[in-house]
Amino acid sequence: MFLICLLAIAPFRGQAAYEVEWVEFPALNEFNGAPVQLSALEFRPQGQGPFPAVVLLHGCGGMYTRSGYVTASYRRWAEILSEEGYVALLVDSFRPRGHWSICDLQKRPILERRERAEDAYAAARWLSHQAYVAGGRIGLLGWSNGGSGTLYGMRAGSKLEPGFRAAVAFYPGCRTLSRAKPPYQAYAPLLILIGEADDWTPAAPCVHLAATAKEQGAPVEVVTYTGAHHSFDRINSPLRYRPNVRNLSKPDRLGATVGEHPQAREDAVKRTLQFFAQTLKN
Numbered sequence: 001m002f003l004i005c006l007l008a009i010a011p012f013r014g015q016a017a018y019e020v021e022w023v024e025f026p027a028l029n030e031f032n033g034a035p036v037q038l039s040a041l042e043f044r045p046q047g048q049g050p051f052p053a054v055v056l057l058h059g060c061g062g063m064y065t066r067s068g069y070v071t072a073s074y075r076r077w078a079e080i081l082s083e084e085g086y087v088a089l090l091v092d093s094f095r096p097r098g099h100w101s102i103c104d105l106q107k108r109p110i111l112e113r114r115e116r117a118e119d120a121y122a123a124a125r126w127l128s129h130q131a132y133v134a135g136g137r138i139g140l141l142g143w144s145n146g147g148s149g150t151l152y153g154m155r156a157g158s159k160l161e162p163g164f165r166a167a168v169a170f171y172p173g174c175r176t177l178s179r180a181k182p183p184y185q186a187y188a189p190l191l192i193l194i195g196e197a198d199d200w201t202p203a204a205p206c207v208h209l210a211a212t213a214k215e216q217g218a219p220v221e222v223v224t225y226t227g228a229h230h231s232f233d234r235i236n237s238p239l240r241y242r243p244n245v246r247n248l249s250k251p252d253r254l255g256a257t258v259g260e261h262p263q264a265r266e267d268a269v270k271r272t273l274q275f276f277a278q279t280l281k282n
Contacts (some may be wrong), residue, residue: 018045018046021093024037027119043081049131053088054081054088054141057091057145058145060102071186073237092117095196106246120142121153124196137280144172144173145191145228150167151169151243153204155177159187166187173248201249230256232259238259240258242256
């Protein structure tokens with residue numbers, strides 16, 4: 001882990017708008033019978049604060065590239081948020097539990113509804129004890145597997161303390177929760193951003209989930225992007241097919257198309273910043 005941390009933090013040195021630091025805090029529950037100490041990369045705006053904060057949950061590929069650097073898109077999102085005055089906390093759910101990536105695993109040991117959602121709350125709990133964080137103004141942002149964890153974490157009735165004031169889920173898997181009885185509801189504003197061409201976590205269940213939630217009075221919105229696939233906000237990620245990833249939306253449970261869509265990414269950044277400004281800064 002020490003080597004990974006050195007590699008991952010190297011590109012951040014010399015930045016003036018924010019400070020970057022590795023932090024650790026305990027997970028809420030044991031994993032395979034042993035306690036877990038989570039690690040996270042914190043981007044903190046310069047100044048005394050208190051600042052609003054956003055917890056970031058990576059996707060099924062984990063937080064790092066194969067060479068040990070923090071994935072560029074996650075790093076850039078944390079930078080964008082910190083430049084806008086948020087403490088951004090990028091939480092590693094996998095390496096502390098002995099995994100690098102779980103995309104190709106048909107039976108996944110780390111679950112969205114359990115570890116991913118709980119890690120979000122563990123991070124919020126840690127943030128709420130930092131003097132430079134405005135404890136009542138913490139948001140949540142997740143991608144794909146982490147986006148699904150975001151949906152579970154924001155589900156009404158499952159709230160832990162401290163709760164989140166708002167959340168954004170990028171291309172989450174909505175299939176299971178869209179069929180939930182009683183219907184899914186979020187306890188705070190939730191924005192879902194997903195590509196209409198997504199063949200890994202299809203948009204239709206998310207559209208249905210949002211519509212059903214709104215009928216119940218829950219503050220859930222969904223935005224779909226024409227022509228955009230899974231991971232549309234990734235940086236320098238040409239469209240490609242990944243044949244070995246688990247895909248529950250396909251009969252053979254394998255394969256998905258991923259890649260960037262610059263126009264969708266640009267709009268998603270604007271919407272996310274606008275959404276958090278309205279919910280975390282006001």
